[in-house]
Amino acid sequence: MTSNIKEWKRGVKDGIPIALGYLAVSFTFGIIAKQAGLNPYEAIFMSATNLTSAGQFAGLTLIAAMATMVEIAVTQLIINSRYILMSFALSQKIDSNTSLFHRLLMAYGITDEVFGASMAVRGKLSPYYVYGLVSVAMPGWVLGTFLGVVSGNILPSRATSALSIALYGMLIAVIIPPSKGNKLLSGVILVSMVASLLFAKLPVFHTISSGVKIIVLTIVIAGIAAALFPVKEEAIHEG
Known part of the structure; x- marks a missing residue:
C-alpha cells in the first residue's frame, strides 16, 4: 500500500507540467465548444470522457458541420487509433499479472503526454504512477474547458476569435518538430x-x-x- 501511494505521488508530481499545458490548450477548446453551440455541461462532459485534443477538436468540427453519428464515430476511431499502439507499448512495461481492472483504468487516461511520461519510467511501470499522472492531467483539461466556455460568454467576440487561433498553433507545434x-x-x-x-x-x-x-x-x-x-x-x- 505504501509503495502504491509513493508511486501515485510521483505520478502527480510528474503530471503537473502536463496539467498546465492541458489548461492552456483546453481553454481554446472551451471557446470553440461554446461557438459550436455546446453548453458548459456538455463541453465538460466531452472533455472528461474523451481525453484527446485532436479527437475533440475534430469532433467539434463535425458537430458544427452537422455530420452523422457514423462519420463522427469513424473519424474518432481513425484519429485516436494511435492510442492502440501506445497501449501495446505500455503493456510491455507493466507487470504481466496486472489485473484487467487496472489495465482498463490505465487505458482511459492514456494520452500522448501521459504515454511519454510513462514510457520514461525506468523498470516496470506501476498503474498507480499512471493514476497519479491522470489525476492532475484530466482535471487540468476539464478546468481549462470550463474556463474557455465561461470566457466565451464574457470576452468580446474579437478576443474570442483571436484566442481560437491557438488551436492552429497547437497543431503546428504537433507536426513541425517531428518533420524537421x-x-x-x-x-x-x-x-x-x-x-x-x-x-x-x-x-x-x-x-x-x-x-x-x-x-x-x-x-x-x-x-x-x-x-x-x-x-x-x-x-x-x-x-
Missing part, C-alpha cells in the same frame, strides 16, 4: 495540406461532408505513404 529533417514526413504533410485544400475548394467535392473528407484523406494518404515508404524495423528501434 524527415523528408518523407514533410512530404506527407505537404500532400495532406494540398489535398485538403482541393477537397475544400473544388466544386466536385462540395457534396461530400467534412467527416467523410477527413476519413478519405487520412486512409488514402497514410495508406499510400505506408505502402511506398515502409519504416524499417531498425529505424523503429533507433527511435
